[in-house]
Amino acid sequence: MSKEILINIRDKSNRIAVVKNQVLEEFYLEISEQKTILGNIYKGKVRSIVPSINAAFVDIGQEKNGFLYLGELTNPLVEEELSEQTSSLNEQRKDNLNKIKVGEEIAVQVVKEAFGTKGPRLTTHISLPGRYLVLMPLDKNTGISRRITDRNERKRLRQILENINFFKDIGLIVRTVAVGRSRRDLIRDGKFLIGVWKNIKRRSVGLHAPALIHSEFSILFKVLRDVFSDDIDSVIIDSRQEYGRVIRFVRSTLGYHFAKKIKLYREGVPLFEFKNVEDEIKKLYENKVYLKGGPYIVIETTEGLTVVDVNSGRFKSKANPEHAAFQVNLLAAKETARQLRLRDIGGIIVVDFIDMMEEQHQRQVLNVFKEALRQDRAKTEVLGISQLGLVEMTRERTSRSIESKYYKNCPYCEGRGKLKID
16 A cells, blocks of 8 residues: 655645545645635734624734634633533623623634635634644643544553643643654654744734734645654655755654655656646546446535535446445445545535435445545534435535635626526
């Protein structure tokens, strides 16, 4: 099994592909003119407070004011603590309204970028992600990623944190990639994050709102921090200038072992063409995706939700219609999960599978779909399959989809995309 990270640096965009066994598994895109503000920390100014929705609108220097839900001013880390406080939510709500005033300057972090008519979503629950840890300087609780399921490993990691003095009384979450990592690795990452937080506090003192206090890494360094792990065989980059920066970043954050895996691409053929992923990327902008054997799925995104329609197409099978539908749905379940991940489609999603009468087939398709979604770094929630063969789900949306970064609706047909027949 081979796994590579391919980095293509262009004048107006950076593209990053994660390829596993020559199949595109993840794709990241950053347009130079559309720099993300996700994860940035600002000193903002409260412009208005709306008690009816328990929220404030905060000016952070962007085109639209950010939306801050006042319930997040307390931000308990552990979900169980939320349920213990539900009896006093009304008192909490009143307290939160009194904690903030119009014209007040406040430190906030962007957790969701502006989308459509909505401004960026903000929180005062600041978090700083590192390689193995996430620092939450305003909390005092420690958490372990839910994706770390081994009890012994969870116990080991928790004991490491409890035995490090400068980690006490500070909020930390242990990330999935920390599995098997040493005490030294966690200490180094923690010290780095604490240093970042001290710099943020220092900078905020001399700035007047609205002002940027801390900028999150670009997509290139974010992927290297979050995706570059032991199972990656190599990282190939086609820019000599960025190659030097990547080497320095990886050495300082991940170590020399990882830096040795980074290679500079020197061939004349473009990197993505040489690795046979360019055609796969082009298909991400098409609404029809063909599956092995002739079936296909159609992906249509509206303002409110995304619909995925499964079609048998030219699929031929000697089996009865029920089993044929089952075979097509199994293929579609895996590919749908992959396409949602590659295209970074978020929000409400409805998947229209081909009707199946047998409950056992429905359960199997749903389980395959859920299993395929586990590879997704974004949070997903899947409801059951209905009698009509529909699956309703949500996928975390923090930024714009891949397609919306490259394309916009035609001003002449307003996005209908059809030719009128005379």
